[in-house]
Amino acid sequence: MTLPRDYTGQSCSLARSLEIVGERWTLLIVRDAFYGVRRFGEFAAHLSVPRAVLTDRLTTLTEEGVLARVPAGRREVYELTPKGVALWPAVRALTCWGDEYYARGGPRRVYRHAADDAPIGADGRCTRCDTTVEVPDILVAPGPGLGPAGEDDDPVTVALSRPHRLLQPLRG
Template identity: 40%
Template sequence: MSKTRNPSAQTCPVARTVDLIGDRWSLLIVRDAFDGVRRFGDFQSGLGVARSVLTQRLKALVEADILQVRPASDGTSYQEYVLTAKGESLFTLVVALRQWGEQHLFEPHEAHSRLLDTVTQQPLPLMQPVAADGRVIAAEHTRVDKEVL
């Protein structure tokens, strides 16, 4: 069983996820890693986060196998932080947060960054939960089964 800071998180995947990456800095580090940021100094200057906080968050993300450390790809003595497969699987979460923010935190016609499909150059369509039969499914048509497997 994974270690959690919150005892009620033992059977809740949402609570476990929030315990691991739910703080501001961890999520923004992951976001920046998707945008191609790789080096400590680039994370720090882009985020404006204290060195000690960044060091702790990067260490935790590496320990959780969300990021891995490797030698810099340019052959310098630096090291890089790159997303693992587990980290890459957070893409849907980052996109969902982005789309929620676009819908609810900006005024109409207010400038903001956009995430584009590199093939079509169009913004991604709204992500929505889909049932096994392909129907878009709303929260009221779901339930949480709290049985432990």
Template identity: 70%
Template sequence: MALPRDYTALTCALSRSLEIIGERWTLLIVRDAFYGVHRFGDFAAHLDIPRAVLTDRLTALIEAGVMDRTPHPAGGRREVYVLTPKGISLWPSVRALSAWGDEHYAPPDGPRRIFRHAADDAPLTPDGRCTHCDKAVDVADILLTPGPGLAPLTPGDTEDPVSRALRTPHRLLEPLPLHPSRRTTKGQHP
């Protein structure tokens, strides 16, 4: 039996927030949008998420005003998914959960990814301050870089285009420079 999507008996801010971002996969979709993933197929490939589930989660995020679906900047019939200002305001939560995961569950060599201040390339503290200038860094000024826990590729390894692109430093919120990949048109996108 499927669990209900809402907490009808609870009215606190946390329960209301979890109704939007608390379902499995949803926060990972939001994280990938911060990383620069914008296309349906790229979310599906990177997260290895069933397309029907991805469609459901994107629809819910759009209806909640967290993400928006807009025409692809290059034109044509394709659309992209972008965070709205409401979605961007989730960054402190995404950053805090990432820092918590790095502290308690990072690979033995360290975190897979490191957030840095784009202005001076210094790492950020768990609360989002630059370790060099002590400035609280805005999400648009954060550089995502590979960390020591990101395993190197070995001959014969294959990666989805998003994972491959995230092996190089990249500014958050900017579209990832993805290589063309085979895309299927199966399923309907929200």
């Protein structure tokens, strides 16, 4: 039996948030959108998520205004909306928590301030200039826990092995 998406009887903001981003795969889709994944096939290849599940999660995120479908030539791609970008602190906090308690060999990816290449602390501030770094100014780069090349060789993983700014499309 499939579990319902809503938390009947729960009226708190966390329950409502989980109705949108709490299903399996959803936060990984959002994470990948921050990393620059925009195409359905890229999400599917990188996450190895069943296509029907991916369609369902992308539909929910689009209907809720977290993602938008935008024209890109003859196709449409997915982009984070301002509402979606506002999820960065939660995505970052969960990533930091996972890095601290579950990362073997260190974090898979590190975040740096694009302006001065300094690390960004868990609080979202640049460790050099002490400013809060806005999402488009965050450089994501391979970390010590990424593992050897060829471990995951889908095009998205290969593209993520090169430093780039968050929200910057991996492909044109």
